[in-house]
Amino acid sequence: xxxxxxxxxxxxxxxxYFPDLTAAEAAQLERDWxxxxxxxxxxxxxxxYEAEPAxxxxxxxxxx
Amino acid sequence: MSERHWTIAEASAALDRGDVSPVDLTELxxxxxxxxxxxxxxxxxxxxxxxxxxxxxxxxxxxxxRRRGPLHGIPVALKDIYETKGIRTTGHSKIRVDxxxxxxxxxxxxxxxxxxxxxxxxxxHEFAMGGPSFxxxxxxxxxxxxxxxxxGGSSSGSGAAVAAGLALGTLGxxxxxxxxxxxxxxxxxxxxxxxxxxxxxGVFPLAFSLDHCGPMAWTSRDCALLLQAIAGHDPxxxxxxxxxxxxxxxxxxxxxxxxxxxIPRAFFSDDPALDREVGAAVEQAIKVxxxxxxxxxxxxxxxxxxxxxxxxxxMLAEAFAIHETDLSKRWRDYGEIFRxxxxxxxxxxxxxxxxxxxxxxRLADEMDRALERNVALALPTGLIAAPLIDAVPGMAFLEKxxxxxxxxxxxxxxxxxxxxxxxAGLPIGLQLIGRRFDEATLLxxxxxxxxxxxxxxxxPEL
Numbered sequence: 419x420x421x422x423x424x425x426x427x428x429x430x431x432x433x434x435y436f437p438d439l440t441a442a443e444a445a446q447l448e449r450d451w452x453x454x455x456x457x458x459x460x461x462x463x464x465x466x467y468e469a470e471p472a473x474x475x476x477x478x479x480x481x482x
Numbered sequence: 483m484s485e486r487h488w489t490i491a492e493a494s495a496a497l498d499r500g501d502v503s504p505v506d507l508t509e510l511x512x513x514x515x516x517x518x519x520x521x522x523x524x525x526x527x528x529x530x531x532x533x534x535x536x537x538x539x540x541x542x543x544x545x546x547x548r549r550r551g552p553l554h555g556i557p558v559a560l561k562d563i564y565e566t567k568g569i570r571t572t573g574h575s576k577i578r579v580d581x582x583x584x585x586x587x588x589x590x591x592x593x594x595x596x597x598x599x600x601x602x603x604x605x606x607h608e609f610a611m612g613g614p615s616f617x618x619x620x621x622x623x624x625x626x627x628x629x630x631x632x633x634g635g636s637s638s639g640s641g642a643a644v645a646a647g648l649a650l651g652t653l654g655x656x657x658x659x660x661x662x663x664x665x666x667x668x669x670x671x672x673x674x675x676x677x678x679x680x681x682x683x684g685v686f687p688l689a690f691s692l693d694h695c696g697p698m699a700w701t702s703r704d705c706a707l708l709l710q711a712i713a714g715h716d717p718x719x720x721x722x723x724x725x726x727x728x729x730x731x732x733x734x735x736x737x738x739x740x741x742x743x744x745i746p747r748a749f750f751s752d753d754p755a756l757d758r759e760v761g762a763a764v765e766q767a768i769k770v771x772x773x774x775x776x777x778x779x780x781x782x783x784x785x786x787x788x789x790x791x792x793x794x795x796x797m798l799a800e801a802f803a804i805h806e807t808d809l810s811k812r813w814r815d816y817g818e819i820f821r822x823x824x825x826x827x828x829x830x831x832x833x834x835x836x837x838x839x840x841x842x843x844r845l846a847d848e849m850d851r852a853l854e855r856n857v858a859l860a861l862p863t864g865l866i867a868a869p870l871i872d873a874v875p876g877m878a879f880l881e882k883x884x885x886x887x888x889x890x891x892x893x894x895x896x897x898x899x900x901x902x903x904x905x906a907g908l909p910i911g912l913q914l915i916g917r918r919f920d921e922a923t924l925l926x927x928x929x930x931x932x933x934x935x936x937x938x939x940x941x942p943e944l
Contacts, residue, residue: 423829435810435828447825453880454798454826460791461837471839472691472846 485510487647487941490704494552497544504544504555507650508537508599511557515601515648518944521629523621524642526562527570528602533557536599543597552707552731554597559649561637562603563610563686564590564695572619573609573686576815577808579619587684588719589653589695589712596711601649604639610655610688611636611801612819612879614871624871625668626942627908631868634667636660636688640698641668645942651699651708657688658793658879659863659886661696665898666863666911669937671928672698673705676919677893678723680709681716689800691721692793692890701938702899702928706730709921725919733922734929738774741927743914744781744856749885750865757866763902763910764862767931771860774930781852781859783888789845790883793891795830795838802827819876826880846892853894853917858927861885863898863911889915897924900937909937 423431428451432444439447488496488507496502512530519525540555549555560566563573565583567590572579586594594600605623607613613635614622623638625631626645633641637654641664644652654661656674665672673696680695687693697708710730716722745768750756768778783789801824802809805816809828813821852859862885875881889896894915901912912931916924932938 428829431829435806436813436825438813446822450822450877450880451826451829453877454794454830457791457794457880458830458834460787461795461834461841463837465837465840465844469840470843471836472843 485514488650489700490553490556490650490707491701493556493650494707497555498549504537504540504599505534507555508533508557508601511601511648511650514646518646519648522624522626522642522646522648524605524623524639524646524648525559525602526572526574526605526620526639529569529600533599533601540597540599550597553593553711555599556650557599557601558593558651559601559604559640559643560590560652561606561640561654563606563655564653565684566590566600566603569603571603574606574618574620575608575817576619577812585684588681588716590684592712593653604643604652607636607638608817608820609686610657610660612817612823612876613638614874615817615819618817622871625868626944627669627868630870631908632667632871632874634664634868637664637698641665641670644668644670644698644700646944647941651697651704653695653708653712654698655685656694656696656890657692658797658890659884661694661698662863662886662896662898662911662913665698667868667909669900669909670698670700670898671702671705671900671932672696672898673709673921673924674889674896675709675713675921676723676895678721679725679895679919679921680712681719681722683716683718687804689797691800692797694890701932702897702925703731703734705897706734706925723919728922730922730925733926736926736930738771738776738927738930741776741858742856743768743771743776743778744852744859745778746781746783746859746861748782749786750862753865755865755882756862759904760862760864760866760910764912767901767912768860770931770934771927774934778860781856783848783852784845786883786885786888788841789888789891792838792841792845793887794880795834796842798824798827799830799835822877823880842891845888849888849892849894850918857917857920857923859915861913863913867904867908867910885913894918895921895924897928899928899931901935902937903940
């Protein structure tokens with residue numbers, strides 16, 4: 419299971435992508451990320467080895 | 483305005499008979515745009531001169547006995563993420579406010595070849611995500627049933643324009659529900675085709691593996707006519723499917739005898755956010771489908787939140803990849819809602835994305851299995867009718883699962899049809915999800931339902 423980012427890790431990542439954010443904007447971004455993190459946490463990490471990604475999501479190949 | 487509303491099918495038949503001309507239809511739409519769009523803001527660009535020129539050319543061709551097909555002479559409009567050669571295409575964003583494409587999207591080419599008249603470019607949520615936003619170069623579209631209310635999105639202008647009769651049909655796009663949502667809130671038929679059925683080439687992407695292009699119009703029959711023109715393999719789109727394209731209009735008509743419909747009730751029936759009027763209208767619609775011969779039974783699927791989790795993780799990662807450079811250089815040129823929704827995509831890891839695509843395959847297989855026994859699933863398109871435009875939470879899509887995201891995750895076709903109105907006069911949508919590449923059955927069901935109910939006879943009072 420991927421560990422959620424703590425505050426310091428998040429701040430570092432935010433500075434990397436968005437170096438010009440004000441403190442208020444950075445705080446808003448962290449709040450918005452928390453909304454997304456809930457969905458990320460819902461994605462299972464324990465699928466069996468053979469569970470392939472939908473990496474070839476080409477519909478004609480997927481048709482039964 | 484009391485002038486007649488035309489469906490595409492009605493107008494097409496009248497054009498065949500010579501009872502109306504492409505110029506008449508175009509002028510009618512332009513008059514309505516002039517009268518109403520100052521309130522509705524459904525267009526970000528109108529093309530009256532080009533439309534009149536195209537209408538006159540269509541009229542001459544038709545008079546000369548060279549009618550190309552059912553869409554020849556029909557006035558349409560396009561969501562402003564469809565590239566149009568020589569015509570500004572902004573994505574409703576300051577980022578591309580001066581962008582003038584040098585080529586048409588494949589679907590735009592197809593509609594032109596079919597002889598449609600392009601009236602203009604329609605409002606969207608910024609780059610087909612977020613909204614309604616009040617800090618963009620153009621105002622948000624407003625609902626024709628009550629302009630104080632939201633259209634849904636992101637194909638917001640498409641919803642408003644068709645409902646108000648400012649175009650007879652439009653093309654929208656759908657990454658998490660952006661065709662079906664506004665079709666529901668604006669009272670239209672709107673089809674998200676199977677992934678791969680309609681080319682995405684030349685349509686500004688939101689999330690490559692979730693994006694679908696499709697028609698929005700007053701009826702399922704009209705959607706069938708539009709789909710016929712745009713469906714099929716396109717080598718310009720790497721995900722385009724080489725599947726045969728049936729005759730969609732020929733599939734319409736008749737009852738639904740023996741068709742099995744699955745109801746994924748756990749998706750919505752116990753959700754406290756489900757509006758009582760919406761729930762009752764959808765249950766009544768399922769009963770009508772039963773009266774038409776369909777057999778309904780409950781189906782069990784994974785929780786809706788699983789579908790939404792896969793959709794959101796994939797969408798934000800892909801969307802952030804598309805906007806990464808512009809976000810790093812000029813993020814203040816984006817509207818607040820778009821950037822707040824998309825910036826968290828920066829923190830989704832490669833592992834998160836791959837795990838979401840693994841979940842996606844499992845969910846797609848599950849949906850395929852549910853559709854082995856049933857030809858369609860029936861459920862609400864949304865939990866509520868259109869809210870007030872200034873009361874829409876900007877981050878709602880990140881806060882709560884929506885009933886439209888499953889079909890984006892799995893790639894199955896899905897149709898919205900209007901299934902009634904609230905006491906306040908706002909439309910309610912029924913969603914039908916079908917087997918892969920079996921849009922014909924969905925359109926047949928939608929058409930049968932529309933003919934059996936009074937809802938298509940009601941138009942906004944403007």
